[in-house]
Structures are given as structure tokens and as C-alpha cells.
């Protein structure tokens with residue numbers, strides 16, 4: 054078996070959406086204007102769209118790369134995650150899931166990403182970190198994905214933290230033997 058997949062949402066798990074009066078000191082702040090952000094301001098000329106403030110933990114890349122997963126972007130940033138996020142947290146360019154529609158809802162009351170991630174995973178075990186998944190998504194994946202899956206909610210005010218990394222690493226050890234990655238079998 055190849056490594057399980059790990060789908061990475063950007064806003065929330067990596068771009069920390071905190072509302073604290075002070076910036077936490079483990080984050081670096083960047084101001085960027087990606088097209089995925091510009092498109093959310095259809096009434097403004099692109100030069101007039103305010104910059105998006107990114108709050109990234111520069112250690113996240115190394116911590117993610119240490120996990121026994123194949124990393125894949127699962128974010129509305131799509132290919133722009135490689136341009137604006139990967140290098141800033143120390144990740145190489147990653148494969149990208151692109152979305153057929155970004156309208157917010159998928160089948161059976163799910164988030165728009167859920168069915169598309171099941172399709173992309175194509176029967177491989179996967180984990181998914183996101184701040185917008187819930188029970189409907191877990192039930193959908195249980196019904197439609199034949200292999201184990203971990204849908205792991207991340208608090209967007211904190212981003213991925215030590216507990217999240219421990220949960221992700223421990224889950225791989227719980228995979229049945231037929232799904233264990235070859236290197237650790």
C-alpha cells in the first residue's frame with residue numbers, strides 16, 4: 054500500500070484565522086493578493102482589492118513532511134497554495150485537488166469538498182484536515198469511501214497544533230494491515 058493521503062485545507066489549519074488582539078509569536082504575517090481572494094471581490098478592480106493577511110506557522114511544513122502521508126492540497130486556493138503557501142511554510146510544491154464547483158454544498162448535506170475528495174482518493178485511505186467539516190461529511194465518507202478515512206476538524210483560531218499532529222500520526226498506526234504503508238508494514 055502507498056502512504057495514505059492527507060488533504061490539507063489552507064484557511065484555518067494553516068492560515069490561522071485568529072481574532073486575538075496580539076499576534077501569537079509563533080506565526081509569521083504575510084500580505085498577499087492571490088486570484089482566489091480577488092475573485093471574492095467581483096465589484097472591485099483587482100488593484101483595489103485589499104491584501105489578504107496570512108498568518109502562517111513556518112514550522113508547519115517540516116511537521117507535515119514528517120507525517121507518514123502523501124500530502125495533497127485540498128483547498129480553494131487550488132494551485133495558488135503552491136505559489137503562496139508552500140514555500141512560506143517550508144513545503145515543496147504538492148499535488149492539488151481542483152474543484153468542479155465552489156458553491157458551498159455537495160450531495161447529502163455535505164461540504165462541497167467532501168464528495169470530490171472521496172472521488173480523488175479513489176479507494177486509498179485518507180485523512181483530511183479542515184475547519185469546515187462536520188458529521189454529515191463523516192457520514193457521507195463512511196457510506197461512499199471503501200477504505201478508512203479520518204476527517205479531522207481543526208480549530209481555525211489555533212491552526213494545526215501538537216494534538217492535531219499526534220492524532221494524524223496515531224491514526225496511521227490504527228489502519229488494518231492491508232492498508233498499512235509498505236515502509237512501516
Ligand SMILES: [Mg+2]
Pocket residue numbers: 062063064065066183184185
Ligand atoms: Mg478552511
